[in-house]
Amino acid sequence: MPVHPKSRSYLLVALQLLCIALFAVSGHVVARNPFFLIMEAGALGLGVWAIATLRLGKFNITPDVPAHAEMIERGPYRLIRHPMYTSLIVGAGALVADDFSWLRCGLWIALAAVLLAKLHYEEQLLQAAFSRYADYAKRTYRLIPFMY
Numbered sequence: 204m205p206v207h208p209k210s211r212s213y214l215l216v217a218l219q220l221l222c223i224a225l226f227a228v229s230g231h232v233v234a235r236n237p238f239f240l241i242m243e244a245g246a247l248g249l250g251v252w253a254i255a256t257l258r259l260g261k262f263n264i265t266p267d268v269p270a271h272a273e274m275i276e277r278g279p280y281r282l283i284r285h286p287m288y289t290s291l292i293v294g295a296g297a298l299v300a301d302d303f304s305w306l307r308c309g310l311w312i313a314l315a316a317v318l319l320a321k322l323h324y325e326e327q328l329l330q331a332a333f334s335r336y337a338d339y340a341k342r343t344y345r346l347i348p349f350m351y
Contacts, residue, residue, distance in 0.1 A: 250290030266325035
């Protein structure tokens with residue numbers, strides 16, 4: 204039986220939020236090591252910049268493309284197609300490195316896997332919604348500038 208698109212979106216968001224919540228209760232949420240604190244702050248800054256670029260009223264946690272959506276190519280989106288996902292992966296990675304446990308490492312891997320699945324699904328939806336998305340995807344990186 205095929206999965207309804209909204210169900211898939213809600214499942215991905217639920218898994219993302221579950222990983223984040225479990226991560227938050229599994230150890231420190233502010234890095235103590237200055238290097239990892241700077242890394243965490245940079246990730247937070249990237250996430251805030253991405254949300255500010257979208258404008259708060261147009262922010263959508265699900266991968267679904269709202270009817271009123273516009274394709275954003277400014278701010279961090281000039282270089283990275285999914286800067287909020289980058290922010291979560293890098294910020295959580297800094298916390299794993301700062302306060303390591305196998306549980307946190309596993310939660311970080313699970314979070315990254317969920318975000319990658321969500322990213323690929325979202326890109327299919329964006330491709331269908333915006334005719335120029337394929338060109339945008341050719342000149343930008345998914346998550347990590349100059350790598351991926």
